[in-house]
Amino acid sequence: MIFICNNGGVSSPAFPLPTTLVLSLRDVAVDLDGHAALRGVDAHAHAGRLLAVVGSNGSGKSTLLSVAAGLIAPHRGTVSLRPKTRIALVPQSTPLAAHLPLSVTDVVAMGSWARLGAWRRARTSDRAAVADAIASVELTDLARRPIGALSGGQRQRALLAQALVQRADLVLLDEPMAGLDARSRTIITTAITRLTQNGAAVIVVTHDVSELGSIDVILELHDGLATVRT
């Protein structure tokens, strides 16, 4: 890891600096219609770090992301978020109607709404950031295509570009590479690396940790119970 100094130079610290905690789940339990989806889970996400969440089908991975995103309130435990944290969530499956009158560029540009407001005119720099994010997921040729006309893998890449534009502090990705070909997986892995290098805390649910780049921590879920591997 490199750090930019005030004088514009670049140096490596002589000792590991404490990273910034973005999200903390402590003793979190979630009950869904009588099913204990999470049971006493502790999880922590740090700025610039990648946390992988693994576990078999039904073990509670998506539920954990929903709690992190604030979509599900736990019935026990605490969820602490660093103040002013912007969150981007790319869900496991996104039901985007084929007839939605939104292009890839429109959808990626929506990522800047949280910062700019929906009705403020985008500046040249905002449009450049959108084009840059689209290029980074190799969708420039499809930028004008309706989002509903993309393949599943292309759509996942577009949603990741939206997260890049959002400059979110916490990025939650639920199986972003499931069912994708090697090229799309590589593009997504590169985008995830870029997100962490930009300082985001990233949590990725995956069934295959080998397809992610360097992972800082792995959280394994078994029937709603968590174990940490480093």
Ligand SMILES: Nc1ncnc2c1ncn2[C@@H]1O[C@H](COP(=O)(O)OP(=O)(O)OP(=O)(O)O)[C@@H](O)[C@H]1O
């Ligand atoms: N609305 C609900 N009511 C009752 N049980 C639910 C509900 N939603 C999810 N569950 C159950 O909670 C458990 C955790 O679900 P979750 O979607 O978090 O699993 P997952 O680890 O993401 O699985 P997968 O790998 O299949 O995506 C599962 O057993 C699921 O059946």
Ligand SMILES: [Mg+2]
């Ligand atoms: Mg899931």
